[in-house]
Amino acid sequence: MRLIVQKLGGTSVANTERLKNVADIVTKTAQAGNQVVVVVSAQGDTTDDLIVKAAELNDRPSKREMDVLLNTGEMISMSLLAMAIQKLGFPVVSLTGWQIGLETNSNYSDARIKRIAGERLKAELDNGRIVIVAGFQGINQMGDVTTLGRGGSDTTAVALAAFLHADLCRIYTDVDGVYDRDPRLHPDAVKYGRISYDDMLLLARGGARVLHDRCVELARREHVVLEVCSAFSDAPGTIVG
Ligand code: ASP
Numbered sequence: 722m723r724l725i726v727q728k729l730g731g732t733s734v735a736n737t738e739r740l741k742n743v744a745d746i747v748t749k750t751a752q753a754g755n756q757v758v759v760v761v762s763a764q765g766d767t768t769d770d771l772i773v774k775a776a777e778l779n780d781r782p783s784k785r786e787m788d789v790l791l792n793t794g795e796m797i798s799m800s801l802l803a804m805a806i807q808k809l810g811f812p813v814v815s816l817t818g819w820q821i822g823l824e825t826n827s828n829y830s831d832a833r834i835k836r837i838a839g840e841r842l843k844a845e846l847d848n849g850r851i852v853i854v855a856g857f858q859g860i861n862q863m864g865d866v867t868t869l870g871r872g873g874s875d876t877t878a879v880a881l882a883a884f885l886h887a888d889l890c891r892i893y894t895d896v897d898g899v900y901d902r903d904p905r906l907h908p909d910a911v912k913y914g915r916i917s918y919d920d921m922l923l924l925a926r927g928g929a930r931v932l933h934d935r936c937v938e939l940a941r942r943e944h945v946v947l948e949v950c951s952a953f954s955d956a957p958g959t960i961v962g
């Protein structure tokens with residue numbers, strides 16, 4: 722049996738219709754005989770909206786409280802997606818970063834992953850459930866929730882793929898692969914069928930908004946094969962690695 726980690730970004734889970742679409746993608750993958758771990762981001766502009774709300778009350782809130790606040794965005798996505806999948810009749814459970822024991826340092830708002838305990842995650846997979854994990858979240862030594870920095874759900878997905886020795890980590894984004902230039906601005910941009918970690922890292926650091934650069938570094942170090950593709954088309958994506 723293959724184990725696939727699927728990461729769905731904020732655009733892919735932005736509303737009810739899109740959540741249903743994602744539920745289809747996930748359940749089809751499970752139906753094909755794969756174990757599936759799904760990592761979700763907060764819906765649409767949720768994270769930005771929460772940052773604005775905080776600023777209305779305090780222009781210098783503590784990073785700890787900001788992380789408590791921002792942790793809520795991914796929890797909305799994970800529970801809604803689990804409900805959409807339940808509706809399709811599949812066994813599923815949603816888990817937060819702390820429930821899966823994703824331990825980080827205490828650098829609130831930009832925490833680094835130290836280790837993943839992961840017993841609960843493994844037990845749920847062994848029970849035959851699809852597991853939905855809230856991306857971007859961790860827990861520190863004090864038991865406080867942390868976040869992995871903006872765009873950090875990609876890193877959660879790659880870290881879980883490495884931890885579980887997944888066969889593939891598929892990152893669904895709003896473009897259907899990695900292009901030599903931003904295809905939203907350059908209609909003649911060319912899509913890569915495959916790209917090396919090093920080239921992807923150059924693109925990520927150069928501001929291509931497809932993948933979080935820390936996620937690419939982690940994938941390279943842990944030999945996690947990534948596929949960047951779109952939740953809105955069946956076009957083959959770009960393999961990174
Ligand atoms: N929701 C977080 C953010 O907007 C994490 C992510 O999307 O990966 O940065």
Ligand code: MG
Nearest residue numbers: 731762763768
């Ligand atoms: Mg986001």
